[in-house]
Amino acid sequence: MRNAFAGLLSLIATATGCAHAEGLDANASAGKRLAVAADCVACHTAPGGKAFAGGYPLSSPMGVIYSTNITPSKTVGIGNYSRDEFARAVRDGVAADGTHLYPAMPYTSYAKMTDSDISALYDYFMHEVQPVEAATHKTELAFPFNVRASMIGWNALFHSSTRFTPDPAKSAEVNRGDYLVNALAHCDTCHTPRNLLMAADNSKPLAGGALGSWYAPNITADKVSGIGAWSSDEIVAYLRTGHVEGKAQAAGPMAEAVENSLQYLGNDDLKAIAAYLKQTTPIKTDEGKARHEYGQASTDELTLRGGKPEDNPGWHIYSGTCANCHQANGQGNKEYPSLFHNTATSRSDNLIATIVYGVHRTVDGVAIDMPAFGPDALFTDRLTDQQIADVSNYVLTRFGNATQTVTAADVAQTREGGPKAPLAKMAALTIPAIIVLCVLIGLIVFRSVSRRQRKGA
Structure with missing residues (x-):
C-alpha cells in the first residue's frame, strides 16, 4: 500500500x-x-x-x-x-x-x-x-x-x-x-x-495561532471552537473561493493562500483537505460559541439617525463609511457580506486588521476588494486609530462578539505588526543582560586579582 x-x-x-x-x-x-x-x-x-x-x-x-x-x-x-x-x-x-x-x-x-x-x-x-x-x-x-x-x-x-x-x-x-x-x-x-x-x-495541532496583525483560527473538528459545524462542501467552497455565505470570508494571509494556491487545486484535493479536517481531534479553545453564530441585524438606523456624533461615534462612522456596502442593518447584499454570522466579527484582532488593511483576493479572475481604512490607507477615507476602535466596538456590539472591546492602542499595535511574541520581548533584554554579566565577571576578576596582590604583598 x-x-x-x-x-x-x-x-x-x-x-x-x-x-x-x-x-x-x-x-x-x-x-x-x-x-x-x-x-x-x-x-x-x-x-x-x-x-x-x-x-x-x-x-x-x-x-x-x-x-x-x-x-x-x-x-x-x-x-x-x-x-x-x-x-x-x-x-x-x-x-x-x-x-x-x-x-x-x-x-x-x-x-x-x-x-x-x-x-x-x-x-x-x-x-x-x-x-x-x-x-x-x-x-x-x-x-x-x-x-x-x-x-x-x-x-x-x-x-x-x-x-x-x-x-x-x-x-x-x-x-x-x-x-x-x-x-x-x-x-x-x-x-x-x-x-x-x-x-x-x-x-494542539491546528488549534489556532497568531500571525502578526492577523489570527489564524482553530480549524480542528471541534464544533464550537473549530470548523466541526461546517459541512465538507462549505469547507471546499471556502478553500476555493474564500467565501461561505453566513460563515466566513478570507482576508489577509488566508486570502493570499486562496488567490495564489487553493483556488487552483482540483476538487479531489480540496475534498481530501475537508475530509482530513473533519476527522481531526477536536480541540476546545476559548470560544463561547461557534464563530459564525454571533450577531443579528440592527435597527440603529431608525433610532440613532439625527443624534450627535459624540453620543455614538462608532455608529456614525459605520453609517457614513460602512453602511453603503454592508447595509445599515449589517446584513450586506449579493456583493458584500453580512457582518453578523461572520467569523470576521467574532474576534477583535481580525476585525481590526480587516479595517486597517482591507480585503483583497482575486478568484476566477474576479477581484474581491474592501478598501483599507487605516491611517496609512492611500485611496480611501482614512480613519484614526480611535475612529477604528470606535467603529470596531460598534460592529462587535451589534453584529459580533460583544464580549470583546477595542482600544486605540489595540489598533496601533495591529498597524505595528501585532502583539510582540514573548521571545522577542526576552531578546530585548539580551544585550543589557550581557552587559550586566560582563560587569559581574569583571568585578569577580578584579576582586580575585586584588586578593592575590594583597596576599603577595
Whole structure:
C-alpha cells in the first residue's frame, strides 16, 4: 500500500479541476502543480515583482525577513543548486552554502514531502521558471536573531526530518488531506499555535495561532471552537473561493493562500483537505460559541439617525463609511457580506486588521476588494486609530462578539505588526543582560586579582 500511496502523493494537485485556472492548464507539469499547491509564489514574489524573484517582506516577531530569489539564476538565485542541495534547503532549511534559513520558510512542514515530489519541484524550478538576475534585500535582524547558527540548536529541538507516512487505518482520501494540510500546503504552519521559542506546539495541532496583525483560527473538528459545524462542501467552497455565505470570508494571509494556491487545486484535493479536517481531534479553545453564530441585524438606523456624533461615534462612522456596502442593518447584499454570522466579527484582532488593511483576493479572475481604512490607507477615507476602535466596538456590539472591546492602542499595535511574541520581548533584554554579566565577571576578576596582590604583598 505504501508504494501505491507514494505514487498517489506525487500526483497531488493534478486533478482535472485545475485546468480552469489561469496559468495552470491541463498540460501543466507535476512540478508546477506542486509549486502552486505549496504556494511558493506568495512568499517569493515581491509586490509588483517578477515571479519567484524574492524580496517579499515577511513580518515576524523577530523583525522583517526578506524572501530569497528562487529562480534558476546562477548569480543570485538557485541555478547552481544540485538536486540534493535543493532538497536540503526545502526540507531542512539549509542553503547550498550552509547558511541556515529562518523557519519563516516552512521547511518544518516541507520536511514531510516525498522524494518524488521534491524531485518534481526541482525540475520545475530549474527548467520551467525564468531566471531573474535581481538581488533581493538582505535580511538584517537584531541580535541575537541575526546569529543564524543559532538555528542549529533550534532545529535540534524542534525540527524533524521524518517523511510523511500514510496511516493504514485511514482512507486514502484522509491521508491525502493529511499530506496537503501538514506538508505540501503547510496549513499547520499558520494554524498551529507557537511555543515560547516560536516552534509549533504540536500538542494542539491546528488549534489556532497568531500571525502578526492577523489570527489564524482553530480549524480542528471541534464544533464550537473549530470548523466541526461546517459541512465538507462549505469547507471546499471556502478553500476555493474564500467565501461561505453566513460563515466566513478570507482576508489577509488566508486570502493570499486562496488567490495564489487553493483556488487552483482540483476538487479531489480540496475534498481530501475537508475530509482530513473533519476527522481531526477536536480541540476546545476559548470560544463561547461557534464563530459564525454571533450577531443579528440592527435597527440603529431608525433610532440613532439625527443624534450627535459624540453620543455614538462608532455608529456614525459605520453609517457614513460602512453602511453603503454592508447595509445599515449589517446584513450586506449579493456583493458584500453580512457582518453578523461572520467569523470576521467574532474576534477583535481580525476585525481590526480587516479595517486597517482591507480585503483583497482575486478568484476566477474576479477581484474581491474592501478598501483599507487605516491611517496609512492611500485611496480611501482614512480613519484614526480611535475612529477604528470606535467603529470596531460598534460592529462587535451589534453584529459580533460583544464580549470583546477595542482600544486605540489595540489598533496601533495591529498597524505595528501585532502583539510582540514573548521571545522577542526576552531578546530585548539580551544585550543589557550581557552587559550586566560582563560587569559581574569583571568585578569577580578584579576582586580575585586584588586578593592575590594583597596576599603577595
